[in-house]
Amino acid sequence: MMTQRRQSDALIVGAGASGAVAAARLAAAGFEVVCLEQGDWTGPADYMSDRPEAELAWVERWSPDPNVRRGPADYPLTGEADVRPVMYNGVGGGLVQWAAMWQPLLASDFRVRTLDGVSDDWPIGWSDLAAPYGRVAREMSVSGLGGDPALPELDPYPNPPIPIGRIGLAAARGMDRLGWHWWPGANAIASRRHRSLQACQRRGTCMLGCPENAKATPSLTHWPAALAAGAQLVTGARVAQIPLDERGRARGAVYVDRDGVERLEPAQVVILAANAVGTARLLLLSASPRFPDGLANSSGLVGRRLMQHPYRTVAAVCEDPLDSWQGPWGQSIYSLEFAETHPDRDFVRGAKWMVMPHGGPMFAVAEYQEAHRHEDFETLWGPSFHRAAAEVFGHAFTWGIQAEDLPEDHNRVVLDPAVCDSSGLPAAQIEYTVSDNTRRMLDFNVARAVEAAEAAGAVSTYVRDIWPTGIGHVLGTTRMGDDPQGSVVDRWCRAHDVANLYMIDGGVFVTGGSANPTATIMANARRVVDHMIEARASQEVPA
Amino acid sequence: MSDSGPTPDQRLTLARLADVLVAEGLGMPAASAVGVADGLLDRCLDAAPALAEPLLALLDEVPADDLDAFVRGLAARRPDDFAILTTTVVGAYYLSAEVRELIGYPGQQPSPLSAAAEPEYFEMLERVYDRHPGYRECP
Ligand SMILES: Cc1cc2nc3c(=O)[nH]c(=O)nc-3n(C[C@H](O)[C@H](O)[C@H](O)COP(=O)(O)OP(=O)(O)OC[C@H]3O[C@@H](n4cnc5c(N)ncnc54)[C@H](O)[C@@H]3O)c2cc1C
Ligand code: SF4
Numbered sequence: 001m002m003t004q005r006r007q008s009d010a011l012i013v014g015a016g017a018s019g020a021v022a023a024a025r026l027a028a029a030g031f032e033v034v035c036l037e038q039g040d041w042t043g044p045a046d047y048m049s050d051r052p053e054a055e056l057a058w059v060e061r062w063s064p065d066p067n068v069r070r071g072p073a074d075y076p077l078t079g080e081a082d083v084r085p086v087m088y089n090g091v092g093g094g095l096v097q098w099a100a101m102w103q104p105l106l107a108s109d110f111r112v113r114t115l116d117g118v119s120d121d122w123p124i125g126w127s128d129l130a131a132p133y134g135r136v137a138r139e140m141s142v143s144g145l146g147g148d149p150a151l152p153e154l155d156p157y158p159n160p161p162i163p164i165g166r167i168g169l170a171a172a173r174g175m176d177r178l179g180w181h182w183w184p185g186a187n188a189i190a191s192r193r194h195r196s197l198q199a200c201q202r203r204g205t206c207m208l209g210c211p212e213n214a215k216a217t218p219s220l221t222h223w224p225a226a227l228a229a230g231a232q233l234v235t236g237a238r239v240a241q242i243p244l245d246e247r248g249r250a251r252g253a254v255y256v257d258r259d260g261v262e263r264l265e266p267a268q269v270v271i272l273a274a275n276a277v278g279t280a281r282l283l284l285l286s287a288s289p290r291f292p293d294g295l296a297n298s299s300g301l302v303g304r305r306l307m308q309h310p311y312r313t314v315a316a317v318c319e320d321p322l323d324s325w326q327g328p329w330g331q332s333i334y335s336l337e338f339a340e341t342h343p344d345r346d347f348v349r350g351a352k353w354m355v356m357p358h359g360g361p362m363f364a365v366a367e368y369q370e371a372h373r374h375e376d377f378e379t380l381w382g383p384s385f386h387r388a389a390a391e392v393f394g395h396a397f398t399w400g401i402q403a404e405d406l407p408e409d410h411n412r413v414v415l416d417p418a419v420c421d422s423s424g425l426p427a428a429q430i431e432y433t434v435s436d437n438t439r440r441m442l443d444f445n446v447a448r449a450v451e452a453a454e455a456a457g458a459v460s461t462y463v464r465d466i467w468p469t470g471i472g473h474v475l476g477t478t479r480m481g482d483d484p485q486g487s488v489v490d491r492w493c494r495a496h497d498v499a500n501l502y503m504i505d506g507g508v509f510v511t512g513g514s515a516n517p518t519a520t521i522m523a524n525a526r527r528v529v530d531h532m533i534e535a536r537a538s539q540e541v542p543a
Numbered sequence: 544m545s546d547s548g549p550t551p552d553q554r555l556t557l558a559r560l561a562d563v564l565v566a567e568g569l570g571m572p573a574a575s576a577v578g579v580a581d582g583l584l585d586r587c588l589d590a591a592p593a594l595a596e597p598l599l600a601l602l603d604e605v606p607a608d609d610l611d612a613f614v615r616g617l618a619a620r621r622p623d624d625f626a627i628l629t630t631t632v633v634g635a636y637y638l639s640a641e642v643r644e645l646i647g648y649p650g651q652q653p654s655p656l657s658a659a660a661e662p663e664y665f666e667m668l669e670r671v672y673d674r675h676p677g678y679r680e681c682p
Contacts, residue, residue: 053590054651056634060591111681125681149675163656169664176667181675184664191656201653212653325648340679361637361648369629377615383568389646390569 001254001262008034008232010532011252011267013239013282015039016093017518018504018525019273020218020226021136025526027229029533034265035226036237036255039073039090041219047209054205055362062208064088064097065469073238075421077277079414081432083308085277085470091235092218093275094472094518097207100215101331101354101516102142102186104133104523106339107152109513116341116348119406122510123482123491124527126152132523132530137186140216140522141194144186150336159191162200164355166322167397168332171355174316174456175335185331185354188216188518196220204327204357215328234265238423242270242286242295242501250501256423269500269532272478273525276306276507280413280477281428296478296495301488303414305407305476307512310434311467312442314399315358315367316453317392317460324357324364324396331355332397335452338445339404339514347440349404352514353449356398364393371462391460399449404514405438407476434466442466473517478507493528504528548588553602554580560605561632563614571645574636583635591634597627 010026012019015037027033048057059068064086066074073089088097108115110122134155137144143159161184164172168184175182189206190197200214213220227233236258243251243264252266272279280303286295294302331354339350358364368388369380378384405411411433415426446463453461481487484496493508495501504525506517513520549557561574577583588595601624605613617625636642643650 048590049651051590052638052650053586055637056587056590059630059634060593106678107681108679114682115679147672149672150678152678164664172664172667176670179670179674181671183668183671200656202656203651203653205651325651326654327651360651361643361646362634365633365637377618381564381614381618382566385565386569386571389571393646393648 001264007252007266007268008032009267010269010271011036011265012271012273013253014093014272014274014278014505015091015218015223015233016273016275016505017095017218018521019093020222021522021525022271022273022504022529023231023233024222024226024229025529026533027226027231033226033231034267035231035233036239036253036265037091037233037235038238039071040235041091042096042209043219044209044211044213047211049203049205049208050211054208055360057208062097064207064472072422075425076416076419076427077430078416078419078427079429079431081430082434083310083432083466083468083470084430085308085474086472087275087277087474091223091233095217096209098472098518099207099330100188100328102137102140102144102188102519103334103352103515104151104154105513105515105520106150106336108340109511112349112511118348119511120481123480129520129523129527130154132526133519136519136522136526140188140221141190141197142186142188143191145184148183150181150183150339157186159194161185162187162189162191162328162330164332165326166320167324167357168355170318170320170322170456171316171397171399171452172333174452174454177455178452180335180452181337182333182335185334187328187330189328189330190214196224200328202327204325204329204359206327206329238425239274239282240285240423240425242282244288244290244498248290248498250498260423269502271502271504273505275505276474276477277413277428277430279503279505279507281415283478284415285425291497296488296497296501298497299485299488301479301486303477304409304412305479306411306413306430306432307405307407307475307509308432308470309402309473309512309514310405310438310442311403311471312401312446313367313464314401314446314449314453315371315392315396315462316399316456316458317396318456318458319395321394322397324394325360326357329357329359338448345444347437347444349406349441350514351401351403351441351445353445354400356400358392358396358398361389361393364396365389367398367464368392368462371464399452401442401445401449402471402473402514402516403438403441403445404512406435407479407511408435413477473506473512475506475509475512475517478503479510480508481510492531493524502528549584549599549602553599554584556602556605557584559610560614560628563611564629564632565636572641574632577636577639577641579632579635583638584631586638587631587635594627594631597624598631601628
């Protein structure tokens with residue numbers, strides 16, 4: 001094995017949402033930072049989103065499912081799971097492909113055990129994230145409207161909200177008639193030129209890469225500043241193990257480079273930001289005589305309590321033209337009407353809803369066909385094929401409904417005993433079942449969303465069952481907590497078992513909430529690295 | 544895709560299968576009439592090359608007659624192959640400029656946001672604010 005350079009102050013594994021926040025902040029504070037990322041840079045030259053073939057990109061090259069995309073940086077996700085995770089592996093991580101919906105957690109999300117008697121409370125509360133939420137929203141050029149009464153007060157967003165468009169207006173009218181909560185969506189998409197972003201041009205291809213550079217993604221928002229401040233980003237570097245020294249501290253990371261050469265990158269502090277699947281996998285790969293069940297796993301919780309926000313959709317077909325292929329493909333409006341526990345319902349916690357366009361004709365027809373897949377061949381194909389486009393295309397909006405799935409030990413990431421990635425490392429095997437609580441929650445919310453669509457004047461609706469592939473939200477596999485026996489990291493996201501090892505991705509979530517998670521992942525990463533910087537400044541050695 | 548791409552026979556077979564799936568109707572042309580098995584197929588396979596191999600293999604096993612039964616058999620018993628076929632046909636069909644015009648789709652074109660427009664929803668939003676009990680207080 002080759003040892004790289006001299007020891008850096010902080011080594012980050014993963015250049016995605018949380019890794020980018022940490023690199024930029026630590027480098028600006030004078031830390032010597034190295035980041036190892038298994039993937040590559042992705043930029044406008046790789047996007048197909050300004051070509052007429054954009055929708056076909058989703059079939060393969062831009063599929064969010066690594067098992068379909070099979071890029072050189074992707075590792076297989078195996079196993080029988082009710083919902084299989086999706087992700088993007090490369091500089092920017094999931095934020096290369098994300099829809100940029102920006103949604104802080106509810107205040108109650110941090111106190112689920114106290115309030116609802118299930119799951120656990122977080123060791124931190126909403127107020128610990130209030131300031132970091134504001135800081136990362138500015139870094140991400142978020143466009144949105146403050147003042148949502150369903151949330152505690154937030155710093156004003158740096159940009160005004162994106163107009164909600166015809167789809168949002170139609171949906172909002174329905175919610176207004178029913179007296180239900182809705183609010184204009186916040187999105188990390190610039191409604192005007194801001195910092196490194198250009199103004200959105202409504203192309204609607206946000207999840208295929210934004211050709212206008214209007215959607216926030218770390219290669220625009222964080223990496224230029226991090227690199228300018230001296231951070232080093234090594235791409236094509238797949239981390240295989242976190243080795244320990246004789247005192248039980250992390251020595252750095254062993255990685256396999258593009259040529260298959262194994263290298264050791266030494267560091268004082270190691271920060272894992274490889275997402276809830278990748279970080280759990282890496283800890284399990286790093287088993288040693290001292291930690292036979294996986295690094296930092298004395299609690300037995302590494303890989304467990306995987307949460308994914310099981311997802312269903314209700315499409316509302318209206319008579320009026322809604323231009324529903326137009327973007328952005330973030331959230332036009334959202335609703336938290338059914339996000340909290342209610343004593344009259346047969347489930348605990350709730351779901352968040354958001355209104356989205358339907359994309360181009362291929363997507364719109366595919367959604368329609370999927371929702372009607374149990375019907376006769378004649379209903380969907382032959383001369384009837386055109387019915388879907390005639391009725392739906394340009395006339396529909398979608399309520400996406402994401403459920404808060406409770407953390408359950410048996411939903412987990414383990415190492416696949418047989419299948420390996422291209423570097424010969426065991427694949428991540430996913431074991432995940434959708435609980436009865438979640439199914440009841442989704443059934444209830446889908447029924448309410450059909451009512452909301454009808455109140456919006458929909459002439460018809462169609463409903464999709466739980467999506468078998470996830471929506472890119474992976475959480476909970478290295479939870480934080482004060483008790484070393486019941487959690488993997490402490491409230492500062494430092495491993496209870498290894499003094500200089502941190503985890504800052506979505507794995508540290510104690511519960512998942514129903515909010516799209518990235519605002520919280522980035523705010524928490526910011527909170528943690530700010531603490532490291534303060535600790536060093538006050539001569540306390542963080543590690 | 545094999546170096547040579549689909550053979551003329553494979554294109555002919557695809558055109559016939561495609562018309563079983565996307566027939567003429569509701570003022571819209573059939574798939575073969577807009578060239579789903581010709582230039583549009585090439586564009587489709589160029590954008591999603593992984594479709595090519597399973598598609599061409601599938602086309603080679605299509606019987607000379609009763610295409611209707613063949614396609615229905617795929618739909619009922621071979622969902623993966625059916626998905627390859629329908630993704631290709633539907634994907635190529637909606638690349639057609641003629642089809643796009645007929646359904647009123649300009650493509651994912653840029654069109655600037657009009658940020659200056661006073662949001663029409665302002666009154667509705669006031670009502671949300673007025674009726675909401677506020678977020679759930681936490682200890
Ligand atoms: C299609 C899609 C749409 C989404 N839309 C939204 C949305 O609208 N709103 C929202 O809030 N969230 C959304 N998400 C989720 C969002 O992308 C994730 O929450 C976020 O990216 C997670 O950040 P992270 O730092 O935990 O990990 P990631 O961003 O996933 O980054 C992890 C990085 O680590 C790297 N890595 C992993 N293992 C290794 C290793 N062994 N060695 C080296 N590198 C490694 C990976 O290659 C990757 O780049 C979406 C996701 C997808 C896929
Ligand atoms: S809608 Fe806006 S953010 Fe999305 S791809 Fe188009 S320009 Fe980019």
